[in-house]
Amino acid sequence: MLLAAFTWTEFAQQLAAGIREGAIYAGLALAIVIIYRSTRVINFAQGEMATFTTFIAWSLMNQGLSFWAAFPIVLAIAFTGGVAIERVLIRPVENAPVLTIVIITLGLALLLNGLMSMIWGGGNRQFHGPFSTRTIDVGGVPVSVQDIGIVVVSILLVVLLGFFFRFTKVGLGMRAAAVNRDSSRLAGVRVGWMLALGWGIAAVLGAVAGMMIAPVVFLDPNMMQTILLYAFAAAVLGGLDSPVGAVVGGILLGVTITLLGRYVGFIGSTLKLPAALLLILVLLLLRPGGLFGRVTVRRV
């Protein structure tokens, strides 16, 4: 059968699940966009960085800490780690061709993956999240508390970031540094630190996404690999340059593939990724800049 049986309740449930999926993609896509905007580099290590910090959270919780006690510690570690990666690995090759830097991020992904296997070993781990998996009734539709929690945390994070970029001087400096480095320097913005800060913030976004999704899937060193692909797709869909686009792209993608997987029989769970990528391809043919991206025209 091509189309599965349809009820509104189930549709609403699938929609909720799709939004939850999308919130995770959005978080990681946002991390990719923040680094891309300021350095024109796609960070292929974003997924592994997120998983690594999630493992740290797991270790802390194994030491007896509660999730919310471990949470700020992990974010601090992620932030420091992100800044350190920029300073130690990316800064020395700042003026190298983009491809060189991309290769470095790929190497970093492999390195982190190996380190995780070495420190924590392979195999799946149960990660106890902060939200219960029981369902509550939202307007006649049963939705899990966990799904609601993930979406709320993601929204909070996006609002916080939006506030930071809009209303703080550091946020303003980061935006300026992403657009025009020389002008930023001459306005007194310390561009190098702004870029490092971008990596720190991206690492924090990844850590949150990792800690949110780990209870849904299982924690293992490869946990984020497929999710990272979706996040890339979401970022491109949104326009790569646009933080708003990354969030909208993530949610849109999450909802689309969840609904496709459920209702279009032959797609199921195996063809979800190709189906999503096909959709994006079509969209990019129509709008080459992505949903929110701008096609740049430069005066020469």
Add this chain to the structure above:
Amino acid sequence: MPLLEVENVSMRFGGIVALDAVSFDAAAGEIVGLIGPNGAGKTTAFNVITRLYTPDEGDVRFDGESLFGTSPSGVIRRGIARTFQNVELFSGMSVIDNVRVGGHLRQGDQSADDVLFYMNLHSVRDRPVSDLPYGTQKRVELARALASGPQFLLLDEPAGGLSHEEVEQLGVFIRRMRDDFELTILLVEHHMGLVMGIADRVHVLDFGKRIAEGTPAEVQANTSVIEAYLGVPT
């Protein structure tokens, strides 16, 4: 003592000598013109003063102290701001945000709005700069430079791409700005009418060398300047 002293600065790019032992200066409160044919090294000199380039030889002193101990992002803290030949704004950001970046080292946001009023840009305060006409973008760039509260302003071809009336207004405006903010201004400009009209003193560069210096009238009468611009009669 001059506020800015450029002393024997040489700058090479590969085999090209962009600046060849160039010296010039600007005294506090002066409007100094820096002119010369295309490729004479004017913009290179700006980039050296604002620390985007480090020259091979020579020194640049500001207020008696070398600028070479200062990073590019530290230049503005010394009171030096500039505009660019091809407008280097933060595209995609609003007018006010562009000006805010310029003034972000100062306390409070009031200064950014004050500058917008002064520059008559308040009506486009929240528009993205990329949507504005070229002449307006040039004014936004000037506003961004002013917002930092500079002592010394470098203007790289402020009249480029402006209409005849706009250039006339600009001349009046630059002088007024100098008086209102007690600025010292170094001006690179191809528009001779503008330079000769407002500069107190003019330095002429040609092929990376300074070939003349003096008041606008003196420079206009100088034979090597005429040759540099028009060629040597054969």
